[in-house]
Amino acid sequence: MAEKILRKIKLKIWRQENAQSKGYFDTYELENISTDASFLEMMDLLNEHLIMEGIDPVAFDHDCREGICGSCGLFINGRAHGPDNDITTCQLHMRKFREGATIVIEPWRAKSFPVIKDLMVDRSAFDIIQQAGGFITINTGSAVVANTILIDPKSAETAMDAASCIGCGACVAACKNSSAMLFVAAKVTHLANLPQGKPEAKKRAIQMAKKMDELGFGGCSNTGACEVECPKNISISTIATLNREYLSANVDQ
Amino acid sequence: MQTFESKIPDGPIKEKWKKHKESIKVVSPNNKMKLDIIVVGTGLAGGSAAASLAELGYNVKSFCYQDSPRRAHSIAAQGGINAAKNYQNDNDSVFRLFYDTIKGGDYRSREANVFRMAEVSGNIIDQCVAQGVPFAREYGGTLANRSFGGVLVSRTFYARGQTGQQLLLGSYAAMNRQIANGKIQLYARREMLDLVVIDGKAKGIITRNLITGEIERHGAHAVVIASGGYSNVFYLSTNAMGSNVSPVWQIYKKGAFFANPSYAQIHPTCIPVHGEYQSKLTLMSESLRNDGRIWVPKEKVDAIKLQFSEIKPNDIPEEKRDYYLERRYPSYGNLVPRDVASRAAKERCDAGFGVNSSGKAVFLDFAATIKERGKEEIEKKYGNLFQMYQKITDVNPYEEPMMIYPAIHYTMGGTWVDYNLMTTIPGLYAIGEANFSDHGANRLGASALMQGLADGYFILPYTIGNYLADEIQTPKINTNVKEFEDAENAIMERLKSVMLIQGSKTVDYFHKRLGQIMWDKVGMSRNEKGLKEAIEEIRTLRKEFWKDIRVPGSLNNINPELEKAGKTADFLELGELMARDALQRNESCGGHYREEFTTEEGEAKRDDENYSFVGAWEYKGEDSVPELHKEHLEFEYVKLTQRSYK
Numbered sequence: 048m049a050e051k052i053l054r055k056i057k058l059k060i061w062r063q064e065n066a067q068s069k070g071y072f073d074t075y076e077l078e079n080i081s082t083d084a085s086f087l088e089m090m091d092l093l094n095e096h097l098i099m100e101g102i103d104p105v106a107f108d109h110d111c112r113e114g115i116c117g118s119c120g121l122f123i124n125g126r127a128h129g130p131d132n133d134i135t136t137c138q139l140h141m142r143k144f145r146e147g148a149t150i151v152i153e154p155w156r157a158k159s160f161p162v163i164k165d166l167m168v169d170r171s172a173f174d175i176i177q178q179a180g181g182f183i184t185i186n187t188g189s190a191v192v193a194n195t196i197l198i199d200p201k202s203a204e205t206a207m208d209a210a211s212c213i214g215c216g217a218c219v220a221a222c223k224n225s226s227a228m229l230f231v232a233a234k235v236t237h238l239a240n241l242p243q244g245k246p247e248a249k250k251r252a253i254q255m256a257k258k259m260d261e262l263g264f265g266g267c268s269n270t271g272a273c274e275v276e277c278p279k280n281i282s283i284s285t286i287a288t289l290n291r292e293y294l295s296a297n298v299d300q
Numbered sequence: 301m302q303t304f305e306s307k308i309p310d311g312p313i314k315e316k317w318k319k320h321k322e323s324i325k326v327v328s329p330n331n332k333m334k335l336d337i338i339v340v341g342t343g344l345a346g347g348s349a350a351a352s353l354a355e356l357g358y359n360v361k362s363f364c365y366q367d368s369p370r371r372a373h374s375i376a377a378q379g380g381i382n383a384a385k386n387y388q389n390d391n392d393s394v395f396r397l398f399y400d401t402i403k404g405g406d407y408r409s410r411e412a413n414v415f416r417m418a419e420v421s422g423n424i425i426d427q428c429v430a431q432g433v434p435f436a437r438e439y440g441g442t443l444a445n446r447s448f449g450g451v452l453v454s455r456t457f458y459a460r461g462q463t464g465q466q467l468l469l470g471s472y473a474a475m476n477r478q479i480a481n482g483k484i485q486l487y488a489r490r491e492m493l494d495l496v497v498i499d500g501k502a503k504g505i506i507t508r509n510l511i512t513g514e515i516e517r518h519g520a521h522a523v524v525i526a527s528g529g530y531s532n533v534f535y536l537s538t539n540a541m542g543s544n545v546s547p548v549w550q551i552y553k554k555g556a557f558f559a560n561p562s563y564a565q566i567h568p569t570c571i572p573v574h575g576e577y578q579s580k581l582t583l584m585s586e587s588l589r590n591d592g593r594i595w596v597p598k599e600k601v602d603a604i605k606l607q608f609s610e611i612k613p614n615d616i617p618e619e620k621r622d623y624y625l626e627r628r629y630p631s632y633g634n635l636v637p638r639d640v641a642s643r644a645a646k647e648r649c650d651a652g653f654g655v656n657s658s659g660k661a662v663f664l665d666f667a668a669t670i671k672e673r674g675k676e677e678i679e680k681k682y683g684n685l686f687q688m689y690q691k692i693t694d695v696n697p698y699e700e701p702m703m704i705y706p707a708i709h710y711t712m713g714g715t716w717v718d719y720n721l722m723t724t725i726p727g728l729y730a731i732g733e734a735n736f737s738d739h740g741a742n743r744l745g746a747s748a749l750m751q752g753l754a755d756g757y758f759i760l761p762y763t764i765g766n767y768l769a770d771e772i773q774t775p776k777i778n779t780n781v782k783e784f785e786d787a788e789n790a791i792m793e794r795l796k797s798v799m800l801i802q803g804s805k806t807v808d809y810f811h812k813r814l815g816q817i818m819w820d821k822v823g824m825s826r827n828e829k830g831l832k833e834a835i836e837e838i839r840t841l842r843k844e845f846w847k848d849i850r851v852p853g854s855l856n857n858i859n860p861e862l863e864k865a866g867k868t869a870d871f872l873e874l875g876e877l878m879a880r881d882a883l884q885r886n887e888s889c890g891g892h893y894r895e896e897f898t899t900e901e902g903e904a905k906r907d908d909e910n911y912s913f914v915g916a917w918e919y920k921g922e923d924s925v926p927e928l929h930k931e932h933l934e935f936e937y938v939k940l941t942q943r944s945y946k
Contacts, residue, residue, distance in 0.1 A: 064857070081577065085692075098852050099806070103852055111541075112540070114688060115376050116371040116375050116376065118371050142694060170367055174369075178480040183431055187355055190431075194443055197440065203437040206432075206434040210434050210459075211460075243429070
């Protein structure tokens with residue numbers, strides 16, 4: 048942990064008062080930032096300065112700051128979650144930036160994720176997709192004894208890989224079509240790999256995909272950008288699973 | 301006013317819950333449809349409660365400050381969830397889980413509540429598996445287990461190092477199903493600002509829409525608080541940035557007693573503090589203690605060299621390493637409970653054996669396990685944790701030992717509730733970390749998830765019916781009444797006054813200063829002098845806050861600083877109550893360690909004769925001293941002994 052200091056950095060940040068207003072870029076300078084500071088800690092420092100200068104601080108979503116809640120999501124220098132792999136914005140550290148650098152910070156850009164202030168977007172479309180079928184129909188109290196359902200470790204691992212999606216929206220932000228395919232595919236793959244999820248697997252694929260289209264997300268661009276920027280390494284092979292479930296469901300109909 | 305009675309049912313402990321369920325009232329399906337319930341918080345407790353209550357037919361209104369219920373901080377729980385399934389055939393049982401939890405809590409929790417939690421623990425695993433939680437599996441397809449601190453059996457179920465995430469996504473999915481069914485009305489990005497009490501009963505809440513700034517009134521026949529714990533009173537903690545005490549504090553001020561505020565848990569395995577700008581601490585799951593060995597150098601000269609980066613940890617030969625937990629506690633070794641492990645780390649660092657530049661870190665070393673079982677196995681078990689560590693510290697823990705230090709992680713104290721999880725205000729419930737009920741003075745690892753889900757899936761849905769059965773004649777709550785209006789006006793007043801000050805210090809300035817006082821004087825070890833000083837210092841800081849705070853922006857737009865100001869104002873009051881509670885408790889127990897009350901070996905020394913009680917505080921007004929009520933704890937099934945993990 049060799050701490051270094053970035054003597055000066057320039058920040059070009061998207062500012063927007065609210066959902067209705069027009070946005071613009073503003074530029075700020077910041078001095079003496081430790082390379083051990085996280086990106087969001089750097090943003091905190093910026094905001095402390097702005098408040099004392101009487102400027103409205105920059106609004107951004109964040110909560111757990113350990114890469115699991117999925118709240119944070121900044122588009123930094125043209126990349127979702129910035130210049131590092133397999134991380135969320137809150138796990139990005141200033142050691143990834145050079146002295147004197149200009150850092151461009153934008154919100155997720157997608158029709159289905161409208162900006163509500165500065166770097167904050169409305170991702171409720173993701174919740175609505177989940178409500179369309181991202182569950183197993185089981186009431187509390189009616190479950191069978193756990194070990195009566197045997198699951199081979201490989202299926203459990205595949206399910207777990209897909210289930211680790213944190214719903215941050217980086218896949219949508221990275222996609223030139225703003226598609227939510229990876230997000231939908233992750234849930235479909237998670238549940239389709241478990242015996243408990245099989246009875247509703249086809250219905251789930253159809254309903255979630257339909258909702259995704261309704262909410263204005265684009266079609267899959269097949270570029271794999273989503274997989275590259277996914278902080279949890281969700282594989283695009285899940286999209287193949289989604290397509291398979293979807294097609295076979297349509298054949299059944 | 302509800303009486304301050306635990307309402308523990310009579311009879312043998314194994315029969316209590318069963319008999320209680322048989323004797324309490326049930327609401328018919330058509331009446332459930334007429335009843336509204338507010339649930340504040342969407343973590344494991346709030347999410348599971350909202351879903352289960354909606355499945356039963358109640359109309360649920362669910363609130364969270366995040367943009368989605370899926371982001372509640374339960375998501376960050378890593379290691380696992382306990383259940384007395386005895387799948388390992390290692391002689392586990394409901395009684396043993398009960399016993400371990402009472403002992404781990406240093407004999408400061410209610411026997412009946414803890415036994416009930418252990419009893420339903422197996423159902424939780426069944427429920428979560430049915431929902432599609434991808435727990436780890438053995439080759440034959442059965443569920444796998446790992447062990448955790450403070451116990452001698454393997455009863456922890458896990459989904460890699462992301463168990464909390466997977467369980468939460470399970471309850472979130474159950475919620476989503478009910479949102480689609482129209483039985484849950486979701487209010488995301490809302491902050492609770494007050495409780496509304498009408499004729500002595502909880503009848504609703506006031507919220508602020510965090511997007512528009514609008515102040516909203518919500519009525520219901522019952523209100524459930526599931527807003528989590530208050531570790532962020534220390535500023536630096538492992539909690540999410542937004543985690544707060546505010547709903548719990550608001551109901552305290554409206555008459556709900558606050559129990560054992562001083563019981564805060566210090567988690568032994570967190571990434572050490574690295575700088576002044578630091579905003580939060582990151583936990584490394586306790587499960588790592590299964591396979592990692594904790595050590596510091598035997599000789600101070602080596603520690604000093606490490607502090608000045610003159611040598612690398614791997615330069616220190618085996619014989620010059622002090623595996624102090626294995627040395628002091630041979631039978632539990634690295635798996636002693638959290639409070640014991642934390643204090644032992646602090647003891648070594650205070651004695652000058654710390655291993656980083658601040659002298660406040662010890663090693664957690666996987667070299668032996670990697671050598672024995674291979675990197676792949678460790679990667680499979682803890683891959684995400686190792687990755688997280690490397691991203692934060694820029695050190696590869698497969699090659700160099702991790703550095704860890706204790707940090708505030710969980711609060712055992714919380715709103716006082718009776719056996720039905722009802723507070724001292726009728727119709728108001730508190731569940732999960734927000735209540736005080738099951739962990740005594742120290743929580744065992746992998747028990748927070750168990751308690752949250754026990755409350756939400758299997759306890760509250762029954763006990764709330766007992767109260768609501770008498771409310772079936774009550775029509776929809778009319779929010780156009782004086783009580784709602786008064787509460788709303790008081791809130792507007794407070795919001796406006798905090799905006800008007802426009803002083804010279806930001807919210808973080810005050811929060812950090814409060815955190816420093818709390819960590820130094822109400823933290824891992826406490827004494828009378830320090831606690832008295834803390835009370836005075838917090839009072840002074842509070843006055844300064846209300847004179848010199850600067851909150852930018854406006855009331856009717858997104859304003860994170862305004863939200864932070866409200867939370868910090870509440871922490872500034874809570875801190876004093878914590879110090880007061882720590883001061884009255886002239887003993888050491890679990891996470892509460894008073895330097896004046898220790899054994900010769902430096903272990904916590906309880907005083908069962910005088911302090912075997914739950915300390916429940918009643919609010920008496922802004923300038924008055926709160927009143928302490930004592931609920932005496934009876935132990936019929938567990939014999940009180942000095943805890944020993946040797």
